[in-house]
Amino acid sequence: MATMTADAIRGDLLRxxxxxxxxxxxxGEIDDHTGVFRDLGFESxxxxxxxxxxxxxxxxxxxxxxxxxxxxEERVEDITVGAMLAFLVENLARQDAQPA
Amino acid sequence: xxxxILFGLDGATFDVxxxxxxxxxxxxxxRFMAEGARGTLMSTVPPxxxxxxxxxxxxxxxxxxxVTGFFQHASASGQALQIVSxxxxxxxxxxxxxxxxxxxxxxxxxxxxxxxxxxDGAVIPGWVPWRWVKRFSHPPGIVERLGRELPSFDxxxxxxxxxxxxxxxxxxxxxxxxxxxxxxxxxDRQWFDVFRHLLATERFGxxxxxxxxxxxxxxxxxxxxDPDCAPQLGRREDQQTRxxxxxxxxxxxxxxxxxxxxxxxxxxxxxxxDHGFTGCRDILFIxxxxxxxxxxxxxxxxxxxxxxxxxxxxxxxxxxxxxxxSAFDLSRTRAYALTSASNxxxxxxxxxxxxxxxxxxxxxxxxxxxxxxxxxxxxxxxTGQPLITAVTxxxxxFAGPYMALAPDLTLTLRDHGFVSVRRGQSIxxxxxxxxxxxxxxxxxxxxxxxVRPGTSIAPVRLVDVMPTxxxxxxxxxxxxxxxxxxxxxxDMDYLRQRAVRRIGDLERxxxxxxxxxxxxxxxxxxRMKALGYLE
Numbered sequence: 280m281a282t283m284t285a286d287a288i289r290g291d292l293l294r295x296x297x298x299x300x301x302x303x304x305x306x307g308e309i310d311d312h313t314g315v316f317r318d319l320g321f322e323s324x325x326x327x328x329x330x331x332x333x334x335x336x337x338x339x340x341x342x343x344x345x346x347x348x349x350x351x352e353e354r355v356e357d358i359t360v361g362a363m364l365a366f367l368v369e370n371l372a373r374q375d376a377q378p379a
Numbered sequence: 380x381x382x383x384i385l386f387g388l389d390g391a392t393f394d395v396x397x398x399x400x401x402x403x404x405x406x407x408x409x410r411f412m413a414e415g416a417r418g419t420l421m422s423t424v425p426p427x428x429x430x431x432x433x434x435x436x437x438x439x440x441x442x443x444x445x446v447t448g449f450f451q452h453a454s455a456s457g458q459a460l461q462i463v464s465x466x467x468x469x470x471x472x473x474x475x476x477x478x479x480x481x482x483x484x485x486x487x488x489x490x491x492x493x494x495x496x497x498x499d500g501a502v503i504p505g506w507v508p509w510r511w512v513k514r515f516s517h518p519p520g521i522v523e524r525l526g527r528e529l530p531s532f533d534x535x536x537x538x539x540x541x542x543x544x545x546x547x548x549x550x551x552x553x554x555x556x557x558x559x560x561x562x563x564x565x566x567d568r569q570w571f572d573v574f575r576h577l578l579a580t581e582r583f584g585x586x587x588x589x590x591x592x593x594x595x596x597x598x599x600x601x602x603x604x605d606p607d608c609a610p611q612l613g614r615r616e617d618q619q620t621r622x623x624x625x626x627x628x629x630x631x632x633x634x635x636x637x638x639x640x641x642x643x644x645x646x647x648x649x650x651x652x653d654h655g656f657t658g659c660r661d662i663l664f665i666x667x668x669x670x671x672x673x674x675x676x677x678x679x680x681x682x683x684x685x686x687x688x689x690x691x692x693x694x695x696x697x698x699x700x701x702x703x704x705s706a707f708d709l710s711r712t713r714a715y716a717l718t719s720a721s722n723x724x725x726x727x728x729x730x731x732x733x734x735x736x737x738x739x740x741x742x743x744x745x746x747x748x749x750x751x752x753x754x755x756x757x758x759x760x761x762t763g764q765p766l767i768t769a770v771t772x773x774x775x776x777f778a779g780p781y782m783a784l785a786p787d788l789t790l791t792l793r794d795h796g797f798v799s800v801r802r803g804q805s806i807x808x809x810x811x812x813x814x815x816x817x818x819x820x821x822x823x824x825x826x827x828x829x830v831r832p833g834t835s836i837a838p839v840r841l842v843d844v845m846p847t848x849x850x851x852x853x854x855x856x857x858x859x860x861x862x863x864x865x866x867x868x869x870d871m872d873y874l875r876q877r878a879v880r881r882i883g884d885l886e887r888x889x890x891x892x893x894x895x896x897x898x899x900x901x902x903x904x905x906r907m908k909a910l911g912y913l914e
Contacts, residue, residue: 302514324508325508325511327462328515330462331494332494332511334464334466340453340459340466343462344459345459
């Protein structure tokens with residue numbers, strides 16, 4: 280996969296989240312500060328499903344389970360869209376950096 | 380056109396089904412079995428839902444299809460874990476094998492099918508939360524179409540409530556038995572309504588549906604279904620719960636009857652399960668045993684699970700969780716169990732997933748010693764009886780190109796229970812009552828043209844179902860699968876008239892590639908328009 284910029288990844292993530300918002304009849308705005316549990320009513324399993332969708336979209340394996348575990352260990356109250364973006368930027372960049 | 384049907388009953392066992400037939404709860408199943416052939420369907424090691432269904436739909440053993448649990452390592456090296464999805468399923472499914480032979484396929488409620496393979500047909504995967512059913516279904520628009528055409532369709536009822544599932548599978552006490560049963564009566568009704576509607580309105584040469592309420596009821600309510608437990612359940616409320624369970628199975632029986640009618644006399648129908656069921660009471664804290672024997676060190680912040688309080692509260696705390704990803708101090712750990720349901724032990728080998736651990740050249744000796752101790756020293760403190768009856772190496776349970784993703788060892792416990800991966804106060808606790816757990820012996824029943832009525836066959840394997848169903852559908856079978864056609868269910872005339880045909884993998888399209896092929900998407904788009912999914 281060609282290297283994506285953080286802006287491009289952000290654009291894709293927000294577009295996906297907004298498409299999902301339509302599926303769920305949720306009308307609020309989605310931005311970096313949107314909390315998936317507080318604002319979108321996610322349960323943990325929804326994040327796992329989102330992980331599968333993002334892997335499919337970016338066609339890359341992502342350590343989503345570790346991401347969730349780290350959040351749990353750090354007692355993070357909510358996972359924001361911004362935190363997911365940082366996770367994606369970090370891991371997509373890391374995989375791009377690996378030799379073919 | 381006939382339709383070959385896989386009628387999936389997640390976790391079904393003849394121990395329960397035969398009893399329900401004898402009681403008159405499932406008369407149509409009784410007739411179906413009398414008119415068909417039956418035998419034990421041996422599950423995978425371990426007998427776990429995603430691994431087992433993946434073998435059933437691919438004809439491949441786990442080391443070849445790549446699914447090793449609900450959670451698994453992302454690669455042969457490194458600590459990264461993945462929650463299993465169709466991206467980990469590395470073998471072609473029966474749906475796409477049929478699809479590329481020009482036969483449309485329908486797949487409903489099969490696990491590890493999300494995101495869905497882009498077959499010629501329809502896929503609504505199982506184990507998907509309601510918010511995601513629409514996005515993870517194929518072709519796009521099918522969920523909206525069902526909403527328009529089926530007045531009873533309710534995607535929230537169709538999808539899984541994961542928190543309730545987790546509690547029930549872990550053996551946590553249910554607040555309301557009848558509500559749990561009703562939930563699955565309603566959910567299975569949703570799946571059957573979709574199945575019936577799509578079969579009635581489209582042409583499919585191959586169709587499969589899984590009813591997973593069987594597994595869920597048996598996990599939580601095993602004593603009410605196990606004939607051996609019946610004499611101990613004499614209270615009026617016990618009888619009410621048993622009768623509520625029977626109503627669930629009576630509904631399944633009606634679904635089977637309708638399926639037989641809908642498919643017609645020239646169709647072959649297979650009733651299959653991914654594993655069987657039995658009862659268990661042990662909770663084996665396997666990581667605590669590993670700690671006591673010097674193999675494992677916990678991180679300082681990992682709590683010992685509570686051992687005080689009322690029985691219900693205490694049990695909820697003690698029960699296995701699905702996974703603990705980072706509870707161990709790997710610098711001082713040489714073996715650990717990562718997830719509950721896989722019953723797997725991982726050995727820490729220096730240079731493999733960690734800079735710590737045993738030296739690679741010590742692996743065989745270390746593993747042999749650990750197996751010996753697990754079988755002889757992991758014992759019931761009260762009786763001295765071994766708690767582990769078998770330890771299977773991954774070179775046996777997961778032989779194949781994806782073996783490195785699997786645990787090094789898989790444990791079979793004396794009562795077939797799942798281990799707990801939590802930090803226990805002792806190595807063994809006993810539940811106050813029996814709960815259901817997976818057993819390797821599932822069910823296989825086939826009925827249709829050429830199937831010998833009233834036949835009992837020797838046990839067959841999950842991987843044999845896919846080639847047998849393809850053969851029944853008149854389709855060719857991939858050359859590289861581990862499964863075989865179960866020829867012993869067919870009469871000689873039928874076998875003589877229909878040779879088993881093989882296809883190579885020249886046209887094989889990997890699952891992941893199928894999900895992203897633009898050309899195929901365009902073809903599917905055209906077909907969707909023709910079928911009215913798109914305007």
